[in-house]
Amino acid sequence: MKLTDSPVQTKVEELLSEMTLAEKIGQMFQTDPGTVLRSYHSKIEVSTPVTGPISERTLSKELISNLGSILSATDAQTAYEVQKVFLQHNRLKIPLLFMFDIIHGFRTVFPIPLGLASSWEPKLAEETSRVAAAEGAASGINVTFAPMADLVRDPRWGRVMESPGEDPYLNGQMAAAMVRGFQGDDLKALDTIAACVKHFAAYGAAEGGRDYNTVDMSEATLRNYYLPAYKAGIDAGAELIMTSFNVYDGVPATTNSFLLRNVLREEWGFEGVVISDYTSLWETIFHMSSKDGEDAAKQGLEAGLDIEMISTEYISHLEQLVERGEVDVALIDEAVRRILTLKFKLGLFDDPYRYINIEREKEAHLKHEYRQLARKAAQKSMVLLKNDGILPLKKDVKSVAVIGPFADSGRILGGWSGLGKPEEAVTVKQGLINKLENDVKITAAAGCDYSSNDVSGFQAALEAAASSEVVILAMGEEDHMSGEAGSRAYLTLPGVQPKLVEEVLKLGKPTVLVLFNGRPLELKWYHEHVPAILEAWFPGTEGGNAIADLLFGDANPSAKLTMSFPYTVGQVPVYYNCLNTGRPKGHEDNDFRFLSKYLDIPNAPFYPFGYGLSYTEFTYSDTALIGDTLTPGGSVKAMVTVQNTGNYAGEEIVQMYVRDLWGSTSRPLLELKGFHKIHLAPGEKATVEFVIEPEMLSYFTAKKQYEVEEGDFKVFVGKNARDLIECGTFTYTI
Structure with missing residues (x-):
């Protein structure tokens, strides 16, 4: 819906004309529910996730009475109480928006986004987001801060778990699918929520993989990849779209006019709401690009930031800046117009409590069909990295030992897991019990x-392993080791887990390593010593059942990596x-010294992008390229059997x-331009066709x-970015 559409825009303009300057600025401020309730001396206590330096504080009733939105109310009762007490004091009865980070599920938790993307099924991402929206909406949530569309290349950064991976095309497919899932066909429907794409822009390129760190890249890299x-x-x-914590071209994204006005508004025509990340407008002072809070507020407004999250530079300074003639009130009207339009779209002016239904909330969470979808999503997200033939396991096995910190732990949900509860998650042990029953x-x-x-605890674990026919090692990162502020300099299994793996392997038992983690890890040693490795990621509520399905062959692994695993x-x-460089190594066996290479490891990753095994084998043959010349409006076809x-x-x-x-700038060695997921019975074959059109070849x-x-x-064409077959060459000519 365009901002010029009627009748919504007519209503927005009428309301805007009645608002005072203070009321307008209040719409541009977001705080937590506890701040609201404390300001009105409510007896209700609310716990809100704190992800920045500003946490609990008390604001004046006057400021709170003009508030625009709430961060992280997590249940219908809290949302009801906050909306009720707020509307009692708001002059124009403008309802609050309730926003929350629903990243990979709300109460029913699905695999982390890096895992779900490994399914290469945008439709599955749409389905899981649909469920997450239904559960969140039932608890009064209007907006989710998802999807995260940040392209990632550095597994040291903990937030790679929230990203679809390293490829711009696949990332875009997954991001679009999640938006469709969250928003559905009608934002006023009671089971939909508004989506907020984040973090704009290039947050995934934080230097050294250290969260909140600086970003430095060319405009070409920004535009072609990020x-x-x-x-x-x-x-x-x-x-909505959320600004990122980092700088781009030396200017914090939250006050970056090039990103927010030139690219987002002018080039892309975005008419929705721009919101800061947690205190990121205030943090421009620490970036040393804003002199003080007043300067930060001025820069944010002029850059096109509509809502300030948690910090208070807008409500503290904008009114005085307008009165002194230092900022144009039209910029405030512009921002408030967008915020009010969203509230009208969501139907909140018709009924501020339309999404808040305590009885519906009880019925909407963790439904049987939601858990079944979570199981399916987990099955399709887990990547088989190695199999020496011991998988799938036979169901006539008499004894199984599950060894490791994840053996019987419900902490398999991962970071940003909404209201998911570890005690409701199916552990590896319980999944095996469910699969094998009492036999x-x-x-x-x-x-x-x-x-x-x-x-x-080693002795007890080794005794259990020694007395069992098969050993499953359930190892990985603790859930808080990835996610926001979860950067790691080492990509190894933490603590004494590596030593425990070594000791178990000395027993000579058929052994499977199941990994729980939010990022690529260093796995070369394990690949060389463990018979089978299953990358489970943080698989969500039904993780244990999905693992049992895969280990015992009731489901066949099909997932493939969307982020390279390094040596x-x-x-x-x-x-x-990547780019080729002027002295490319070419073949990995090339031992000439003066090339772009390492002396001690290959250039290529240990597990490449797109890699993943199955219990069956797929053979590629009969590649063909139909057409050797491409012209505007035309196409060529690539085919493979x-x-x-x-x-x-x-x-x-x-x-x-x-x-x-060749091009006017250096070009990547490879670019993913299409994929198809096919199902084949033993012996069955299929011809897979890709259509290549000119716009697919566009770049900056x-x-x-x-x-x-x-x-x-x-x-x-091929199985992954390493194991490819050439189809042919075509020429594009105008």
């Missing part, structure tokens, strides 16, 4: 905790769509990459504009 996924979310209809002896022993050096942290950042040559039915993700052989050229340049392009 911006496309944000735009895909906006094009899918996202109602198999299942023993769980942690052996150690997540990160300490305590080995006192070691010294290789980071490592990603598939894929056959299931193994013994199990399975799904294969067929990937198509293009290499632009040396002319500082998006265009398709004339030239030659090579096409590849």
Whole structure:
């Protein structure tokens, strides 16, 4: 809906004309529910997640009475009480918006986004987001701060768990799907919420993988790699976008006119709401790009920031700046107009309590069908990294030992898991019990905790492993080790977990390593020594059942990595769509010294982008390129035959990459341009077709504009970014 549309815009303009300057500025401020309730001396106590330096404080009733939105009210009762007490004191009865971080589920928790993206199924992401919206809306939530569309290349950064991965095309597919899932077809529907794409822009490129750190990149890198996924979310209809903590071109994103006005508003035509991240407007003072709070408020408004989250520079300074003639009130009207429009779209003026229904909330969470979808999503998200033939396990096994800190732990939900409860999650042990019932002896022993050096539990764990036919090692990162502020300099299993793995392997038992983590890890040693490795990520509420389904063959692994796994942290950042350099190494066996390479490891990642195994085998043959010349308005087709040559039915993700052989700027070695997921029975074959059109070849050229340049392009298809077959070469000509 455009801002010029009637009748919504007519209502917005009428309301805007009645508002005082203080009331307008209040709409541009967001605080937590506790601040509101404390200001009115409510006896209700609310616990709110704190993700920044400003937490509990008390504001005047006058300021609170003009408030625009609430961060992190988590249940219908709280939302009702906050809305009720607020509207009793708000002169124009303008309802509050309630916003919350629903990242990968609200009460029913799905795999972390990096895991869910490994399914390569945008439709699945749409379905899980649909459920998350229904659960969140039932608790009074109007807006979710998702999807996160940040492209990521550095696994040291904890927030890679929230991202779809390292590829702009796939990231965009997943972001758009999540927007559609959250928002549905009608924002006024009681099971939908507004989506907020984040973090704009380039937050995923924090130097050294250290959260909140600076970002430094060229405009070409920004536009060719980092911006496309944000735009895909906006094009899918996202109602809001959130600014990032980092700088771009030396200017904090929250006050960056180039990003917020030139790109977002003028180029992309975005008419929705721009909101800061937690205190990020205030933090521009510490970036040393704002002199003080007054300067920060002026810069934020002029850049196009509509809502300030938690910090108070707008409500503290904008009124005085207007009175002194230092800022134009029209900029405030512009921001408030967008905020009010969103509230009208959500139907809150018709009924401020329309999403708040305590009885409906009780019925809306953790439904059976939601848990079934969570199980399916977890199955499709887990990546089989190695299998020496011991998987799938036989159900006639008599005893299984589950060893490791995740053996019987519900802490498998991961960061930003909404209202998910570990006690409601299916553990690995419980999943095996559910699968094998009473016929198999299942023993769980942690052996150690997540990160300490305590080995006192080793003996019990080794005894359990020694007395069992099969050993499952449930290892990984503690849930808080990834996510926001979860940066790590080492990508190894923490604590004494590596030592416990070594001791178990000495027993010579058939052993499977199941990993729980929010980022790529260093796995070379484990790949060389453990018979089978399953990357489970943080799989969500139904994780244990999904793991049992995969280990015992009731589901066949089909997921593939969307972020490269390095040999070691010294290789980071490592990603598939890199530039070639003037002295490329070429083949990994090339031992000439004066090339761009390491002396001690390959250039390529240990597990490449798109990598993942199955219990069956897929053979690629008969590649073809139909057409050798592409012209405006035309197309060429790449084709490949894929056959299931193994013994199990399975799904294969067929990937198509293009290499632009020359351009006005250096071009990536490969770019993902399409993928298809196909299901084949044993012996079955299928012809997979990709259509290549000119707009797929567009990029930000040396002319500082998006265009398709004339030239030659090579096409590849295959299982991942490393194992590819050439289809042929075509020429684009105008």
